[in-house]
Amino acid sequence: xxxxxxCWALRAAGQVLPSSCPRQVRSYxxxxxxxxxxxxxxMAYEYADERLRINAIRKNxxxxxxxxxxxxxxxxxxxxxxxPVRIRNRCVLTSRPRGVKRRWRLSRIVFRHFADHAQMSGxxxxxW
Amino acid sequence: xxxSAASKDSTPExxxxxxxxxxxxxxxxxxxxIGNMKVEVSYRKKLQQLKASESKKQARNKLExxxxxxxxxxxxxxGTQRLNPELVKAASAVASSLPRNxxxxxxxxxxxxxxxxxxxxxxxxxxxxxxxxVISEMTVKRQSPEQWGARISGRISLQLDEDGQRARPERxxxxxxxxxxxxxGKRLNIFTKTSTEPEHALKTVSSPTIWDLEFAKQVAAVTxxxxxxxxxxxxxxxxxxxxxxxxxxxxxxxxxDAEFHEHIFLDKHLEGFPKExxxxxFMELVICGLSKNPYLSVxxxxxxxxxxxxxxxxxxxxxxxx
Numbered sequence: 001x002x003x004x005x006x007c008w009a010l011r012a013a014g015q016v017l018p019s020s021c022p023r024q025v026r027s028y029x030x031x032x033x034x035x036x037x038x039x040x041x042x043m044a045y046e047y048a049d050e051r052l053r054i055n056a057i058r059k060n061x062x063x064x065x066x067x068x069x070x071x072x073x074x075x076x077x078x079x080x081x082x083x084p085v086r087i088r089n090r091c092v093l094t095s096r097p098r099g100v101k102r103r104w105r106l107s108r109i110v111f112r113h114f115a116d117h118a119q120m121s122g123x124x125x126x127x128w
Numbered sequence: 129x130x131x132s133a134a135s136k137d138s139t140p141e142x143x144x145x146x147x148x149x150x151x152x153x154x155x156x157x158x159x160x161x162i163g164n165m166k167v168e169v170s171y172r173k174k175l176q177q178l179k180a181s182e183s184k185k186q187a188r189n190k191l192e193x194x195x196x197x198x199x200x201x202x203x204x205x206x207g208t209q210r211l212n213p214e215l216v217k218a219a220s221a222v223a224s225s226l227p228r229n230x231x232x233x234x235x236x237x238x239x240x241x242x243x244x245x246x247x248x249x250x251x252x253x254x255x256x257x258x259x260x261x262v263i264s265e266m267t268v269k270r271q272s273p274e275q276w277g278a279r280i281s282g283r284i285s286l287q288l289d290e291d292g293q294r295a296r297p298e299r300x301x302x303x304x305x306x307x308x309x310x311x312x313g314k315r316l317n318i319f320t321k322t323s324t325e326p327e328h329a330l331k332t333v334s335s336p337t338i339w340d341l342e343f344a345k346q347v348a349a350v351t352x353x354x355x356x357x358x359x360x361x362x363x364x365x366x367x368x369x370x371x372x373x374x375x376x377x378x379x380x381x382x383x384x385d386a387e388f389h390e391h392i393f394l395d396k397h398l399e400g401f402p403k404e405x406x407x408x409x410f411m412e413l414v415i416c417g418l419s420k421n422p423y424l425s426v427x428x429x430x431x432x433x434x435x436x437x438x439x440x441x442x443x444x445x446x447x448x449x450x
Contacts, residue, residue, distance in 0.1 A: 057410075057439075064406065066450060
């Protein structure tokens with residue numbers, strides 16, 4: 001997520017890193033699906049507070065039901081990409097939607113690749 | 129004043145002579161002679177001062193003597209109040225002693241005295257820039273040939289003595305210089321005080337132009353060298369914000385200056401709501417939940433409550449139907 005956000009920031013700002021710094025920079029997302037996922041995450045962040053408050057009115061036994069029905073309609077009127085349910089935790093490097101470990105945000109294949117090359121700190125082949 | 133000028137001319141010549149003598153003899157004798165030179169010059173200055181004071185006293189005594197001789201006070205003395213009455217009497221006595229027209233000479237002398245008085249008054253007030261004062265300050269520099277000698281002697285003595293001794297003569301000479309230059313405090317009035325602070329304040333507000341920013345960016349880009357090792361790389365990352373600062377501070381972004389009572393007692397924000405009914409009940413529950421929330425700042429909590437207030441005000445008509 002952090003790396004995706006960084007890439008988004010780079011694309012948006014059009015920054016150019018200093019030429020003397022020889023660092024690998026990811027200036028594009030892996031694929032369009034990843035881009036859409038990034039958009040959804042952004043929107044969900046923007047509308048999070050409102051959604052929370054309207055839901056607090058909806059999921060209520062105290063307030064009158066008419067009010068809750070109005071709140072239902074309101075929340076349905078919000079943009080579709082603003083709901084957090086549509087976010088998919090994809091692999092950060094390959095954009096694989098399945099087989100992604102949440103702690104590393106990597107798909108199983110990438111994780112295995114890095115772990116075998118000893119590039120994952122504190123990760124070891126299990127043997128017992 | 130003439131005496132001091134004459135002495136100034138004599139002392140550099142004397143110093144030059146002594147320096148030549150010192151260069152010929154071996155080191156120890158040179159050190160002694162340089163030491164003696166310093167003492168002599170200072171003694172000479174003291175003598176000069178004594179002589180000046182004595183001459184002043186003698187002049188005063190002479191004037192007083194003249195006053196006692198001339199018993200008749202002139203009408204002129206009453207008119208000229210500024211001038212020293214002793215000087216006036218002295219002028220009259222001098223005029224009487226000269227063979228030419230006495231009254232003319234006396235008036236001329238009095239005019240000269242008046243001019244002197246004016247200049248002295250101006251000097252006292254600090255109006256004129258007396259070059260003599262500026263040059264008098266330069267008497268400090270007369271010491272320099274001796275002090276060069278002292279420094280050279282100090283360096284020579286380094287080779288002979290230990291390091292502890294080297295610091296002392298240099299320090300003492302520096303202190304002497306500072307004492308002479310800083311605390312001899314006659315104002316020369318060469319420069320006028322200008323208060324430049326408001327100008328500076330205005331400048332700093334309007335100065336960061338786009339060109340300045342671009343220039344600054346260019347300079348930063350040019351001077352930014354690639355990191356030589358992992359440590360420098362990590363430093364660069366920390367500056368950019370990629371790497372956190374260790375030891376990790378959990379409250380880096382948050383700057384909550386509010387006290388605990390502002391977080392917990394949120395009843396005062398409930399003033400816009402009706403005092404009875406389900407809405408009040410609902411809002412009290414909301415406040416209860418917010419008071420237990422450690423993750424939001426007070427500002428965010430207040431915004432939360434205000435949003436609800438706005439929402440319920442919009443729905444007032446609907447609520448009244450119910």
